[in-house]
Amino acid sequence: MKKVRGTVIIKDDSCKGCAFCVEFCPTDALHLSDRYNAKGYRLPELLDPEKCTGCGLCGLYCPDFAIHGYIIKKVA
Amino acid sequence: MKKVRGTVIIKDDSCKGCAFCVEFCPTDALHLSDRYNAKGYRLPELLDPEKCTGCGLCGLYCPDFAIHGYIIKKVA
């Protein structure tokens, strides 16, 4: 089983594709996916769930309150 | 004959009796006289003409443009 410590929630509708979260994730856990939202913005996505530490920095950076990361308390 | 180097002209009507001229004359040539002008201000006067060097400082101080000192060019 993978060791997943943290993860993110992304609100697709709110994202404006600025990529701040992708760029400043300290573990490079995110990337810009090929998905676009209804407004035409390219959405980020958790590329490698294992990398995410749930540090929350992506959420601190996101100017659109569209993503937030957190530490998973209980791992399956 | 006295050695008079400088003197002052006082416009009585303009004076407001502040005594700046008297106080800051470097040679103490002036004093406040017993004369009052029509507005009731006590007038300065050249107490000792010999002391006046005509330095003009009294005029530089006078906020009412009421006095000015100058160097006498020709002495009788």
Next chain:
Amino acid sequence: MPEELTAELEIPEAKNPVESLLRMERMPHIWCPGCGIGTTVNCFARALEQSKLDLDNVAIVSGIGCTGRVAGYLHLDSFHTTHGRAIPFATGMKLANPELKLVVYSGDGDLFAIGGNHFIHAARRNVDMTVICVNNLIYGMTGGQVAPTTPVTAKGTTYPYGSYDPPFNLPYLADSSGAVYVARWTTYHVRHVTKAIKEAINTRGFSFVEIISPCPTLYSRRNKLGDGLDQMNYYKENSEIRNGADTKEVGMDFQGKIIVGKFVERERKTYRQLMNEHLTNVFGDQFTPYEG
């Protein structure tokens, strides 16, 4: 979020922590993609949370501008006043009710162009409030005119061939006017910003936090500096942390080095302290301190 994961996890923070401080019914906000203002709001929200203040007693006052819209999105008592006048409004509010924690949150043009006089006077008086300036080096709301913070040679619509109008060094101005806490960070420095805001609101007196922030739509684009992310990377690469730096030395050039840090932290009695002490001295028991 990959689906396999969600299925098997408890989600303890499904809500973005900033949301409890936002008027979610007003989302999405008006800010452009890559605009840094939202990032500063994240930091502010964290700082406020960490400060353990009673949020019912926190009042936000903004002027007019893109940053001025912050007040309208925060789920606090919030006041979107007139252009440049957030500080005197906050002064009235703070003096009338000392229980309130006053935060002025506004743009560089608002606070330092039309509002410059209020800034220096409030700092001089040391009215107890925190002023947060989102400095995007431009007038955003009105479409990208040069601000009194725009670096020389940068273009704005009113100096379309590049500005030759020397800008203010905001920390220096704040310092010399009497602010008791002065810090500058950029939106890249999210943790520092958070900490600085927390420190500022915990400082008694007039505190000032400048946050350099990207305006991709109007500043970066016109100046061919790319988008918000490009600006963020510029901040990352060109910022130098120099806590305690002489504020005289922290002026900014176009795309030059940005000196960031906590520059000033000093003790000064606030306007109200001075007032109460003085009037108690004069009147003793007769003095009726303002109850409100």
Next chain:
Amino acid sequence: MPEELTAELEIPEAKNPVESLLRMERMPHIWCPGCGIGTTVNCFARALEQSKLDLDNVAIVSGIGCTGRVAGYLHLDSFHTTHGRAIPFATGMKLANPELKLVVYSGDGDLFAIGGNHFIHAARRNVDMTVICVNNLIYGMTGGQVAPTTPVTAKGTTYPYGSYDPPFNLPYLADSSGAVYVARWTTYHVRHVTKAIKEAINTRGFSFVEIISPCPTLYSRRNKLGDGLDQMNYYKENSEIRNGADTKEVGMDFQGKIIVGKFVERERKTYRQLMNEHLTNVFGDQFTPYEG
């Protein structure tokens, strides 16, 4: 003048030298006995004379206040504008006609209360003008209210039990806003004032001369400091000349020591220089410099 003397003398300067610069038809002026404003006018007149400027090209701009009335007594092109707005009026005038020598002559309240923003912005831009502030530590014209220069504990009608409103340190504010020449003297220092004004108007850029001046009617009397002469003697005894002093250190206390001197003298390009250089860079021959 003793009569014996006049009879036998040639009188080469029967006219007070200041008179050629005054509108004598408007004398007597409105200033109270012992008011220092008239003294500053003497110094200004001497300085102007010594500067050898073409007086037809000198424009005086005042705001509103006792000092604001200076413009009306000077036989120069003189403009008595609105309260606090002398500097932007002068800015318009100077930019519109660079041949003019602009002197703003006004009071501490006018320049630094309502007018504070214009001051810091003009200094920032380095618009070429000289600002002379007669600082009597009070609002004279309106009857003795506390100004943003009134020392703490001094009384004014609006802080009748003594002020607790911390004042500005004007040279520091001027310095940190970018003024290229900053000096402070008192009306006791008539020769220094004269020299400072001369230097200031000969300096290209935004220069500032503060002159501490007695207001016996409203400041000294209410504060039981005697009359104008008493204030002058206080200046004499408590001034310390410290040229080049750090402007940060020259704040004033109630009847405390007054640090005077020339504090700042630096080179900075003026707004117009910056403009012309920049636009020439951009446009070369195509640039049409403002003919005015």
Next chain:
Amino acid sequence: MARTEIRIAGFGGQGVILSGYIFGKAASLFDVKYATLIQSFGPEARGSACSAQVVISDEPIDYPYIRKPDIMVGLSQEAFTKYCHDLKPGGILITEEDMVSVDENLISEFDHYTVPATRIADQLGRRIIMNMVVVGCFAAVTGLLKKDAVKKAVEDSIPKGTEELNIKAFESGYKHGLQILKQREVQETE
């Protein structure tokens, strides 16, 4: 009593306004009359000629300014010269004896009283209370207001701790006024 218009004129620092204030206060608070006081303001009014206008009446006062004063008090030459022409023919004119010299022609037009207020004040030890001497004299010669009312107004209008001196000045002025009246009576009887 119908509308009575009073002008008090002198230079700044003589207590001109305070005198007017005391008449007005006496009339409206301590007598049963109406009173309106109007004074000149502003830098132009500082230092040089300054004046207080008081209207006293049994009825509410409509027009607040004075137009042709019934009574004028002149405390400086400059002020006297500036305002004396307004005085109603036959009106009461009170002047400071040493400060104001009144043209013979004028005297005959008016009911003229002089009071050496400065000298009396000097004798009492403080020139500054000169105006209270004037107030006292005014009260006596005009009889416009009850003496007690004016006295109360004096007490009520001066800095605490200076009551005694001010009242002394008032009484001296009042006495002086009565004396003149008495002399006149004598003269008239003769």
Next chain:
Amino acid sequence: MARTEIRIAGFGGQGVILSGYIFGKAASLFDVKYATLIQSFGPEARGSACSAQVVISDEPIDYPYIRKPDIMVGLSQEAFTKYCHDLKPGGILITEEDMVSVDENLISEFDHYTVPATRIADQLGRRIIMNMVVVGCFAAVTGLLKKDAVKKAVEDSIPKGTEELNIKAFESGYKHGLQILKQREVQETE
């Protein structure tokens, strides 16, 4: 030609306003018509749905806004959805083929044309000139303005140095428009 109302709608950055500007300019400077362009301003208009309103007429234009457009150009789904209800029944509707999906019901109400403007622009090498493709298509299918006039307006409204590319895009769009018309003719004939 009577008054013709046109709406162009899309999101910010698609060159919506410039398209409207070109129609208006073509009509009023290079054709012999009157034109009025009105656009939405402000932060609320940034980023999200943005629209240009153009009125073209043979006579001076009085009322400047559009009320029931005769023609609508939709370049984004959001904008299309927001504005499509205004379109006059039977009006001309031009949509970007890949950006906007149009409800079947609506299609029948309008005279509908699609243009793969983004694709064409991509083929030409720069997505940013997508709007010129649209302008070309518009010119062809509406026939409202002389082709030359529109072309001139394009040349006159774009940054120097980009003429060739923009004109290419315009011509491609125009060609695409003509093709549709031709197909229709064929269909109708059939």
Next chain:
Amino acid sequence: MNADKKAVLTGAHFIDGDHAACEGAIAAGCKFVAGYPITPSTEVVERIAARFPLVGGIFVQMEDEIASSIAIQGAVWAGKKAMTVTSGPGFSLMMEHIGFAAITETPCVFINVQRGGPSTGLPTLPAQADMMQARWGSHGDYEIIAIVPNSPQECFDLTIRAFNLAEEYRVPVLVMMDECVGHMTEKVEIPEADKIEVVERKFTEKPPGEYRMFDTNGSMVPEMVKAGAGYRIHLTGLTHDDRGYPAMSPVVHNKMLRRLVDKVLLNEEKIRHIEEDQVEGADVVVVSYGITSRVVLPAVNKARKDGIKVGHIRLITVWPFPESYIRELAKKVSAFVVPELNLGQIVYEVERCAAGNAVTQLVSHAGGAVHSPEEIYDEIKGVLGHA
């Protein structure tokens, strides 16, 4: 509610209008004053500064009038009653914030002691030339209430009324004094605190969840809250909906504006404050306000002695203008005579409402002094050809 005993200076005083206005404000419960000195209004704040430390209030001298006029609004939203005081030039600088108070429905009081204008004009002399500015000086549509005292006593009484009206209608209320009234000293009787009626702010009783900032629940004036009370309100100078949120829509704008205006105009009769004197059966009616109303009296009396049937109405509330009242009156009289210390301002309204039913004659005095009663008398006589 009654006034605060401790604060009210009960008794008879011989004070000027400026000082009386200060006492009125204190009696009305004003706890915050921000000001910037300007002749001839400064005495109001000078007295405030002297009195507040003893009665529990805060005075702050701001850096200018712009700051003063917005600081008081901050204080109001902090829960206090507040005012600022100024004269012409400062009043001009406050215009933007009168609009802000109007759109945010912030109850507050502005005192303008009018002096000669325009610009610096005649700083120490009276005029009534800011009357139209009081109504129209800020950009956009809005309504305010303006009241005009003619004596120190009224400066006291009407300042209280100003605060009360401000609370009742949530509008800025302007007390339009003038230099003459402000600097005139007369007897002012200050009643006992429990004889002074004071309108307290109507704070909502709804809990935070249910309260909507500009929902009037059928009345015309929404209930207030204050900062720090847990409501987490948002206030903006932008056009806003019932929640107080910006809404850039002509429909919302229309709804908001109409109510802002209607709450004043439709209540005009309730706000109306007019003094009538022998209007019944009059041929000519003099319409006056402020200091001019006193100058009118000798003229009216003289004309009556001449047998002219002249009435006099004094507008104490000038804005909202008593439109229906003048309209009705115009049908009954032949002429209005309107003396003003300006070149004609309120006369425009009188003339408009007269609608040709009565002649309207301005008696204009440029200011710097009041009219002579003769000027007014002459017009009373002249207007109907009595001359």
Next chain:
Amino acid sequence: MNADKKAVLTGAHFIDGDHAACEGAIAAGCKFVAGYPITPSTEVVERIAARFPLVGGIFVQMEDEIASSIAIQGAVWAGKKAMTVTSGPGFSLMMEHIGFAAITETPCVFINVQRGGPSTGLPTLPAQADMMQARWGSHGDYEIIAIVPNSPQECFDLTIRAFNLAEEYRVPVLVMMDECVGHMTEKVEIPEADKIEVVERKFTEKPPGEYRMFDTNGSMVPEMVKAGAGYRIHLTGLTHDDRGYPAMSPVVHNKMLRRLVDKVLLNEEKIRHIEEDQVEGADVVVVSYGITSRVVLPAVNKARKDGIKVGHIRLITVWPFPESYIRELAKKVSAFVVPELNLGQIVYEVERCAAGNAVTQLVSHAGGAVHSPEEIYDEIKGVLGHA
């Protein structure tokens, strides 16, 4: 005098009203612009900033509108033509300096691109709600000239006219645009420079000794000088005598004020600028101005088709109000219909001048958008009971 060839952008342009106003200013010889950004006016100064370096002029972005509105007056006294540009909130801040320009008789131009108010209101949407403010917004008595364009072409033409009127009468002239006209793009034809009439400043020819600043020599408008020309003038915002010296006297004040006002009001017919359409014999006349005048047209046309005799006048110069014109017209028609993008402003003047001779019907739209022609049509029909 004609315009400067180098500066005039002769030809046909498809530009918006803001840009057209900029070109008008340049064509009129404006050499100095000080401004502070505000929607929807900023495009005027943005274009100025782009154009001035190439035609010899100075644009400076000041720290606020107060500074802008006085900086231009400094520039005027330095000998240049100057203007500033703003919208509602900024206009409110300029009020003090409109008064200063009036009392000092400083020729200058203020452009106000009106948006929805009060306060921040609707920044990006149109209104006509600063019309009364334009006249009454500064303290004290004074008169200005205000003109209202209804198209980009007129923004160009009337800005030139504004500069010309400013020089002719030495008053501030206000160009009262609105967001719709300012942001609307249409064809603007700019004539050749020598076809553009430009009024140059009338500098005195008297030598310094003989020149008295405000001595009009029997005309109503004094001649000017500029700083640096050796006249050693004194200018003040205080009430002043012919020499320009302060004189705190009601008599001087009266003399000064009457001339300031008369030079505008007595020249009203010369300044008058009205467009008339089928007024002769009309029953109803629509009185409109600015953008609203265009919305009126479809309504009028429709009403005419219905057989209603409806005339239309458009006020291009709104202030001074064409009082005598409306008075006369009122005697001939039955009703005026006055559509405005506000809650009723100019309608007050129409109603006053109608003096009961004609019914006056406001068609009010709160702003944010223009009227629908139907609203106006309905009132045209309704006002005479045609409905």
